[in-house]
Amino acid sequence: xxxxxxxxxxxxxxxxxxxxxxxxxxxxxxxxxxxxxxxxxxxxxxxxxxxxxxxxxxxxxxxxxxxxxxxxxxxxxxxxxxxxxxxxxxxxxxxxxxxxxxxxxxxxxxxxxxxxxxxxxxxxxxxxxxxxxxxxxxxxxxxxxxxxxxxxxxxxxxxxxxxxxxxxxxxxxxxx
Amino acid sequence: xxxxxxxxxxxxxxxxxxxxxxxxxxxxxxxxxxxxxxxxxxxxxxxxxxxxxxxxxxxxxxxxxxxxxxxxxxxxxxxxxxxxxxxxxxxxxxxxxxxxxxxxxxxxxxxxxxxxxxxxxxxxxxxxxxxxxxxxxxxxxxxxxxxxxxxxxxxxxxxxxxxxxxxxxxxxxxxxxxxxxxxxxxxxxxxxxxxxxxxxxxxxxxxxxxxxxxxxxxxxxxxxxxxxxxxxxxxxxxxxxxxxxxxxxxxxxxxxxxx
Numbered sequence: 001x002x003x004x005x006x007x008x009x010x011x012x013x014x015x016x017x018x019x020x021x022x023x024x025x026x027x028x029x030x031x032x033x034x035x036x037x038x039x040x041x042x043x044x045x046x047x048x049x050x051x052x053x054x055x056x057x058x059x060x061x062x063x064x065x066x067x068x069x070x071x072x073x074x075x076x077x078x079x080x081x082x083x084x085x086x087x088x089x090x091x092x093x094x095x096x097x098x099x100x101x102x103x104x105x106x107x108x109x110x111x112x113x114x115x116x117x118x119x120x121x122x123x124x125x126x127x128x129x130x131x132x133x134x135x136x137x138x139x140x141x142x143x144x145x146x147x148x149x150x151x152x153x154x155x156x157x158x159x160x161x162x163x164x165x166x167x168x169x170x171x172x173x174x175x176x
Numbered sequence: 177x178x179x180x181x182x183x184x185x186x187x188x189x190x191x192x193x194x195x196x197x198x199x200x201x202x203x204x205x206x207x208x209x210x211x212x213x214x215x216x217x218x219x220x221x222x223x224x225x226x227x228x229x230x231x232x233x234x235x236x237x238x239x240x241x242x243x244x245x246x247x248x249x250x251x252x253x254x255x256x257x258x259x260x261x262x263x264x265x266x267x268x269x270x271x272x273x274x275x276x277x278x279x280x281x282x283x284x285x286x287x288x289x290x291x292x293x294x295x296x297x298x299x300x301x302x303x304x305x306x307x308x309x310x311x312x313x314x315x316x317x318x319x320x321x322x323x324x325x326x327x328x329x330x331x332x333x334x335x336x337x338x339x340x341x342x343x344x345x346x347x348x349x350x351x352x353x354x355x356x357x358x359x360x361x362x363x364x365x366x367x368x369x370x371x372x373x374x375x376x377x378x379x380x381x382x383x384x385x386x387x388x389x390x391x392x393x394x395x396x397x398x399x400x401x402x403x404x405x406x407x408x409x410x411x412x413x414x415x416x417x418x419x420x421x422x423x424x425x426x427x428x429x430x431x432x433x434x435x
Contacts, residue, residue, distance in 0.1 A: 050435040056214040056411050058402050063409065063416065065435060075433055080407060080418050083433040098219035098226070099211040103242045105219055105226055112228065114242045126243050133230055 023169060029143040029150040030166040033158035034092055036110035039125045041092055041161070047073070047085040051144045059099045062086075062120075068095050069109070069141050069160060074120060089123060091115075093159035096133075107133045109159045142175055149174040214400040214411065215306040215359040220262040225284045229253065229260045229269060234278065236285055249285045259306035266343065268314055270307035275316055277343050289343035294318060294336070305358055313384040314338045314346065315367060317357035333357060335369065335379075337387060349385045359400030359411070366390070366425070368408065370398035376410050376417075378427075393419070393427065 034041065050073060054066040061078035071090040077083045093109035102118040103126070112132035116124040141153045143163040149171035153160050213220070218229045224240035236249040256272040267286050269276040274293045278286035294316070305317040316336045335357055337350040355374040360367060367379040367387055375394040379387035396417045398410035408419040408427070418430035 050414070053411070053435060055216055055218075056400060056402060056409065056416070057211050057217070058213075058404055058409060059211040063433065065411065065416070073435055075416075075435070077418075077433065080420070080430045083418075083431055085433075085435075096218050096228070098213065098217065098221060100221040100226075100239075101210070103239075105221075105228075105239070112237070112245070114239070114245055116242075127245055129237065129245050129247060132228070132235065132237075132247070 025167055025169050026149050026171060028148055028166065028168040028171050029146055029163045030168055031151060031153045031160045032162045032164050034161040036093060036108055036159050041090060042115065042123060042125060043090055044121045044123055045088045045090050048088045054095060055097065057097065057099055064099065066095060066097060069093060072097060092161050109133060142173065147176050212402055212404045214402050215261070215308055215361060216259050216400050218257070218260050220260055222262060222280065227260060227267060227286070229257045231257055234269065234286060254291065261308045263309050264311040266309070266311055268307045268309050270305065270316060275307050275314060275338065275346065277340060277346065279343055290346055292338065292346045306360065308360055308362055309340060310362060310384065312341050314340045315360060315362065317360055317369060319357050335387060337385060339385060350387060352387055361401045361403045363403040368401050368403055370401050370410060372397055372399050376401065
């Protein structure tokens with residue numbers, strides 16, 4: 001788990017501050033947003049290194065461990081002396097999940113998704129409960145492996161798919 | 177006119193994660209649908225019902241037909257919820273400031289039994305770790321090390337044991353001082369507690385009201401743990417440590433899963 005210090009500067013009154021402070025334009029990072037209603041990016045991918053993992057579930061000898069805001073690493077651990085990294089189930093925005101009887105219950109920061117994983121390599125979204133996770137944690141999302149100023153993620157713009165380098169104006173967030 | 181300005185300074189990533197979106201974590205009896213979760217879970221299933229907690233709410237979803245989930249109940253619990261744990265029809269909810277207990281009624285809907293504040297500290301001092309239970313006693317870890325802090329300035333690292341036989345009136349019966357307790361699991365009279373940068377501490381809870389320190393597995397920097405049958409999975413920063421529990425509770429290291 002990444003334990004970078006993470007600092008927020010939250011301006012309660014952005015308008016007021018921009019009237020009294022000079023505009024600052026810096027090279028930083030900005031979120032790339034996606035729609036929480038677009039499930040087409042949910043797919044099984046090759047294993048990837050964990051950068052910031054969270055919740056763990058053990059299911060039928062398989063280890064599922066969340067990659068915060070991104071999806072779930074899957075490890076075949078039926079033989080604990082020979083664990084095999086199977087792959088990564090990409091679910092943009094996901095931090096919370098549970099598994100029962102071949103179905104994965106997972107958030108995408110906004111909705112509660114129900115995904116048929118009876119064939120883990122071909123996950124199928126079978127339904128979702130809209131806006132189950134309103135007021136999600138998106139504001140706590142930040143660019144991993146980066147030190148400096150970044151544009152704070154804003155829940156109303158969607159879910160964060162990734163980050164891109166950008167000239168940003170008056171950034172309020174930074175990591176070091 | 178003054179600028180309104182406030183900053184949350186130097187909040188460790190742990191606080192943003194373990195305090196908010198870690199989920200799952202239960203005793204070995206907390207498995208459901210064949211799945212066993214770590215103690216930071218915030219979703220559990222019981223039969224055809226899925227229970228979820230968000231930062232403030234507890235929801236009940238009917239999943240008897242996964243293609244047509246139905247929200248059947250949603251209620252406000254409190255603030256800064258940490259985890260959800262189920263045992264014997266009782267839901268335990270850990271939050272930064274209190275342990276909440278709900279009993280599930282005949283319709284599958286949780287009914288609030290009690291909220292037990294952990295401490296009467298100032299509002300800037302909040303513990304932030306999960307709670308688990310066997311239905312008679314509940315175990316809550318409270319920690320305040322810097323990298324795990326929720327903006328806390330007071331030093332507190334404890335395991336709290338509550339008698340919850342009366343769900344409406346939990347009683348604190350034992351406090352064990354710890355190094356840095358986080359995720360935990362209960363299995364077969366043993367309580368397993370991850371203490372990042374210290375190790376995996378194991379308590380004997382043959383007497384459920386009085387956890388007795390038994391051993392610490394050092395070189396196991398973990399923040400959450402699952403114990404299922406004779407297998408221990410302890411989640412670390414870059415790996416998942418695995419141990420086998422043998423006869424006489426002799427613990428043997430297995431292959432570490434690199435993640």
